[in-house]
Amino acid sequence: MTVLSCPLSSLLLTVALVLADPTSSCADTSSLITLFRAYSGNASDHFYTTNVSELDNDALLGGTYTFEGEATFLWSTSQPSTIPLFRLYNQDFVDHFYTISSDEVLEMIDQGWAYDNTPNHTAGYVYPYSICGAAPIYRLFNPKSVDHFYTMNIAESQDAMKDGYQDQGIAGFAMLPSVDGSAVNDSAGPFFLPSTMTALPESQETATSSSSCADNANVVPLLRAHARTGTGQDHFYTTNSSEMNAALLNTYSFEGDAAFVWSTQEASTVPLYRLFNQIVNDHFYTIDANESNVVLSLGYAFDTDNHIAGYLYPYSICGASPIYRLYNPSTTDHFYTMSQTESASASGYVVEGIAGFALLPSVDGQPQMSASPLLLPVSLKPSASTLGYGFPTTIALGPTSSIVSNAGIGSPTSSPNSEEVSQSTMARRAFIISMLWSVATWIFS
Numbered sequence: 001m002t003v004l005s006c007p008l009s010s011l012l013l014t015v016a017l018v019l020a021d022p023t024s025s026c027a028d029t030s031s032l033i034t035l036f037r038a039y040s041g042n043a044s045d046h047f048y049t050t051n052v053s054e055l056d057n058d059a060l061l062g063g064t065y066t067f068e069g070e071a072t073f074l075w076s077t078s079q080p081s082t083i084p085l086f087r088l089y090n091q092d093f094v095d096h097f098y099t100i101s102s103d104e105v106l107e108m109i110d111q112g113w114a115y116d117n118t119p120n121h122t123a124g125y126v127y128p129y130s131i132c133g134a135a136p137i138y139r140l141f142n143p144k145s146v147d148h149f150y151t152m153n154i155a156e157s158q159d160a161m162k163d164g165y166q167d168q169g170i171a172g173f174a175m176l177p178s179v180d181g182s183a184v185n186d187s188a189g190p191f192f193l194p195s196t197m198t199a200l201p202e203s204q205e206t207a208t209s210s211s212s213c214a215d216n217a218n219v220v221p222l223l224r225a226h227a228r229t230g231t232g233q234d235h236f237y238t239t240n241s242s243e244m245n246a247a248l249l250n251t252y253s254f255e256g257d258a259a260f261v262w263s264t265q266e267a268s269t270v271p272l273y274r275l276f277n278q279i280v281n282d283h284f285y286t287i288d289a290n291e292s293n294v295v296l297s298l299g300y301a302f303d304t305d306n307h308i309a310g311y312l313y314p315y316s317i318c319g320a321s322p323i324y325r326l327y328n329p330s331t332t333d334h335f336y337t338m339s340q341t342e343s344a345s346a347s348g349y350v351v352e353g354i355a356g357f358a359l360l361p362s363v364d365g366q367p368q369m370s371a372s373p374l375l376l377p378v379s380l381k382p383s384a385s386t387l388g389y390g391f392p393t394t395i396a397l398g399p400t401s402s403i404v405s406n407a408g409i410g411s412p413t414s415s416p417n418s419e420e421v422s423q424s425t426m427a428r429r430a431f432i433i434s435m436l437w438s439v440a441t442w443i444f445s
């Protein structure tokens, strides 16, 4: 980008200085260990362990299980920002089960699973969010064979869904294995710990209360449109149907519902900030107030009164699914989609990670609860938790996706306050790594 290359050299200097600081809130990548994966077709069981002796002697010896390689890299002891990945086992169904949610542990124990004989009941320690270069571990479940399956490979998870597995969301975030067998330390685009939340692994193990969910009756469609402008492209998202209609009169084509989000802040949700860069014609959305501050300094500006496109979950909870964030450096386009297929096939785009979690649109234009509720780790309390709610037992249907019938949308009144704008140093560093990467891509492309 010739327009930007002049100020960028000074930015690079700043970036290099910040990167030199120790990153205390990320786990130590030199103590990563491999979580191995084995499978028994006979028992329909996927089994994961970091304990090589257990893998060899208890699973592989005798031929019951077959070794399937490295599932992920994680930690065997508690590390900054990590939480335990609990391991349970159901002898009747022969099913190994792994979760970061202590609430879910209790539910599964009620249903016949028991803690397995591992240190502190854990398989290891993982991040609860996409931070510090960690990537998602997808969780799937086959109700027919009663098998929980975990993979970091999107293509593999899609194949499993064709074979009777259901998408159960994200089990946690850890380091991707690479083809040469070492950990990819910076695999996903860095995402950010929302500023109002901190991970406290200790308190999670003793907590018992359930998560708080937003009211599914209040969701509104986040509408998506696309425009080509010369060599550039822009994906544009809004819940405001009048604004969308105006955009459609002016070069944009409507592409449907991107997600179902909330127009006002509800339990466990956080604001999705919306910014626009007029020079490169790029709409940009982030839940990270610090990241929005950084892009403000790069020529982006808030382009709505309240700076917010809507509200969504920062984690995979309450049946919400990930919104993938992608970036195409040659067309300077940020692209957001909940479709794994679309994100895997978006030519010229790199997946930058997960922008947040919302309800999936379904083919009939209604929101759906796609993932099973991966519960909010109870020590992670978003600032919105003062609102009243109940844990939903049924799926409430929201408004339809039709632009015409999508009537008045409530306008959130608050603009980002100072608390929301405060942010951890880790998040800042994570972002700066991301910016450095984008900057390098721009300069060298």
Ligand SMILES: *[C@@H]1O[C@H](CO)[C@@H](O)[C@H](O)[C@H]1NC(C)=O
Binding pocket: 029, 030, 178, 182, 183, 184, 185
């Ligand atoms: C990841 O980091 C560890 C420790 O810093 C290092 O040994 C390993 O080679 C790194 N892996 C890659 C793919 O860079």
Ligand SMILES: *[C@@H]1O[C@H](CO)[C@@H](O)[C@H](O)[C@H]1NC(C)=O
Binding pocket: 051, 052, 053, 054, 055, 057, 058, 118, 119
């Ligand atoms: C590893 O597994 C073996 C059983 O094969 C067990 O005796 C040992 O205690 C395990 N080690 C740890 C650290 O859990």
Ligand SMILES: *[C@@H]1O[C@H](CO)[C@@H](O)[C@H](O)[C@H]1NC(C)=O
Binding pocket: 042, 062, 063, 064
């Ligand atoms: C498969 O299951 C059957 C019946 O449970 C058992 O007899 C057999 O030994 C198992 N085979 C292997 C390779 O574990």
Ligand SMILES: *[C@@H]1O[C@H](CO)[C@@H](O)[C@H](O)[C@H]1NC(C)=O
Binding pocket: 076, 077, 078, 119, 120
């Ligand atoms: C188990 O938990 C105790 C107390 O929290 C901690 O000191 C110890 O390091 C943990 N061990 C492992 C292997 O995680």
Ligand SMILES: *[C@@H]1O[C@H](CO)[C@@H](O)[C@H](O)[C@H]1NC(C)=O
Binding pocket: 240, 241, 242, 243, 246, 409, 410, 411
């Ligand atoms: C929706 O968009 C229209 C046209 O851009 C604007 O006048 C109106 O204020 C917006 N409504 C809300 C609630 O933001």
Ligand SMILES: CC(=O)N[C@H]1CO[C@H](CO)[C@@H](O)[C@@H]1O
Binding pocket: 290, 293, 294, 421, 422, 423, 424, 425, 428
């Ligand atoms: C660019 C930016 O706004 N950085 C801020 C991120 O958050 C930290 C901690 O609150 C601030 O000190 C930074 O100024």
